[in-house]
Amino acid sequence: MAHIDQVLGPADDTVTFFQPRAMVYVTMLWVTAAVWAVCLGLHILVRLAIGDAPSAGELVTYLEVALVVPVVVAAAILLLAWRRLGWLHSSMHGLDFAATGRKPVHLPWAGVATVALRRWGPFTELVVTPVAEDFATVGDGPGRRPRLRRRAGEVSYLVDVGLMSPGPEVLLAELHRRLPAKV
Structure with a gap:
């Protein structure tokens, strides 16, 4: 038998x-970047609507923030979920x-x-x-x-x-x- x-x-x-962690990071990066860009855009529009136009230096700062924040936030999210x-x-x-x-x-x-x-x-x-x-x-x-x-x-x-x-x-x-x- x-x-x-x-x-x-x-x-x-x-x-x-x-x-794969790399795929999760890239996906979190583009989602975070899209949300962050919309938030920054709305902030600039509100400033323009109330008559407070940002200076050239402030626009450079907005651009730097738009590039750095999504990278840091996506990295933090990946580190939190690393083993999960x-x-x-x-x-x-x-x-x-x-x-x-x-x-x-x-x-x-x-x-x-x-x-x-x-x-x-x-x-x-x-x-x-x-x-x-x-x-x-x-x-x-x-x-x-x-x-x-x-x-x-x-x-x-x-x-x-x-x-x-x-x-x-x-x-x-x-x-x-x-x-x-x-x-």
Whole structure:
């Protein structure tokens, strides 16, 4: 009679998806720069509206601030999230995942009802819906509770995957490859 490990195949068939720190930094940089530029622009417009036009020296200072602040803020955000960036492991044992800053969750394949993507670009989220809420095991460790979405009596876990490598579409294809066929 065959041993169960021989029937299941190799124990190390894990596929890992993660958020590269450089990609997170660049994304945080352009988002911060866009918000900061709008704030500075509004500040200058308000000054112009009340009749207090900035001098040439003040405009140079605004430009310096516009270039430096987003770099520093993006670096600070990355340092705060350094060891807490989102990840996902898909293996024969099930699905393990954690959103940025959240506790990890383990879900066996038999407990996964559906997986889907929502939103687009860096804001893409993976929606993992278990068959029942008690199928999921929340792990120990640092971080806040996993992000949940409750709709029509269903509980789903949300994972930020927009910046994951190799990409959300590849991640979804891997999950669909592993999901047991529903009859």
